[in-house]
Amino acid sequence: MSEAPARFPMRFYSVKRRALVPMAVAATMVLVGPAWAQEQTPQSTTDQAAEPSASDPVKPPPATDQVAEPPAKDQVKAPAAADQVAAPLAKEKEARHESARHEEKPKRFDWSFAGAFGRYDKAQLRRGFKVYKEVCSSCHSIKMLAFRNLSQPGGPEFSEKEIEALAASYKVKDGPNESGEYYDRPARPSDLFPPPFANEQAARAALAGNYPPDMSVLAKARGYSRGFPLFLFDALPGFSYQEHGVDYIVSLMEGYEDTPPDVNLPAGQFYDPYMPGRRIGMPPPLSDGVVTYDDGAPQTIDQYAKDVAAFMMWVAEPHLESRKRVGLGVLAFLLVFVGLLYYVKRKIWSDVPH
Numbered sequence: 001m002s003e004a005p006a007r008f009p010m011r012f013y014s015v016k017r018r019a020l021v022p023m024a025v026a027a028t029m030v031l032v033g034p035a036w037a038q039e040q041t042p043q044s045t046t047d048q049a050a051e052p053s054a055s056d057p058v059k060p061p062p063a064t065d066q067v068a069e070p071p072a073k074d075q076v077k078a079p080a081a082a083d084q085v086a087a088p089l090a091k092e093k094e095a096r097h098e099s100a101r102h103e104e105k106p107k108r109f110d111w112s113f114a115g116a117f118g119r120y121d122k123a124q125l126r127r128g129f130k131v132y133k134e135v136c137s138s139c140h141s142i143k144m145l146a147f148r149n150l151s152q153p154g155g156p157e158f159s160e161k162e163i164e165a166l167a168a169s170y171k172v173k174d175g176p177n178e179s180g181e182y183y184d185r186p187a188r189p190s191d192l193f194p195p196p197f198a199n200e201q202a203a204r205a206a207l208a209g210n211y212p213p214d215m216s217v218l219a220k221a222r223g224y225s226r227g228f229p230l231f232l233f234d235a236l237p238g239f240s241y242q243e244h245g246v247d248y249i250v251s252l253m254e255g256y257e258d259t260p261p262d263v264n265l266p267a268g269q270f271y272d273p274y275m276p277g278r279r280i281g282m283p284p285p286l287s288d289g290v291v292t293y294d295d296g297a298p299q300t301i302d303q304y305a306k307d308v309a310a311f312m313m314w315v316a317e318p319h320l321e322s323r324k325r326v327g328l329g330v331l332a333f334l335l336v337f338v339g340l341l342y343y344v345k346r347k348i349w350s351d352v353p354h
């Protein structure tokens, strides 16, 4: 009789403590696993390449896809094979030397739409659209955007009149008509933005073999790893940083530099340390004063880049504001609901002795 109450809490605690270990392991795996795996992949190609087997000559080289890597260097066995692999080896070394030049981490900027309470800045979206329209749209398409989207709530919110006038200034292909032919007509607000090039081949032919990617989701399609310990926060809902893409786009726009003397760039390529591989086939698109703003914002590369990046973010995620609003509402509801449930539980069990 006297033992029972004493034993119960003890057993209860020991079970709980034992359960903590797998729980901690699982939590670590969930948090660290994906980021660790991401960090590992690029490292394995560059790090091993720099020091082939100096660290541990006794160990056989790892059985990865590095076939051309000669274990022969410090093993006496295969001098004959060395000649045959010499040429591809030199090429590979050069390639590795190039890939060892990692791109720089984008700088971090302040965005009105960052964080749980983030909202787009309408004036900024309008300016960004102007930059897109007057500069970027001569090369980059934005196929998923319809003219009417520009007047929807949560975006640049142009008036319907403005959108009709804007659409009418573009020509789109339509058809076939009664005689079976395709024809050009002025665009309507329901039309999608017409692309600058008919197809990828036409774009490459006009741009020294380079293909400007479609901008519909580009701001969300580019990202980078922020490294330890920030990736831990990125794995947590509510704390994650979601502005990697826009940071990258601004850094890229501002990052053009003169080509360093030890780098050979093919014609049509430019040096930009933020682009993976540090070379980009896009000539620097922005310069101070190239777009005229009528709301008094500074007409600088910095401002243009931030505005167009914000616009690209809106195109990629037009419902960001409602997503955040609904998220906050759900959290508030859950908090109230937890309180209610707790109160109900106390009420129901209040006359049961325990």
Ligand code: HEC
Binding pocket: 131, 132, 135, 136, 137, 138, 139, 140, 207, 210, 211, 212, 213, 218, 222, 249, 252, 275, 279, 280, 281, 282, 283, 285, 286, 308
């Ligand atoms: C003269 C044509 C041209 C103009 C104008 C232009 N771009 Fe590009 N852009 C390109 C090409 C070509 C590429 C592909 C480069 C590559 O793959 O090396 C590209 C690539 C990009 C990329 C992708 C880089 C990556 O990570 O793959 C971004 C972002 C970008 N452009 C933004 C812009 C913005 C913003 C503007 C307007 C301010 C703009 N571009 C104007 C031709 C252009």
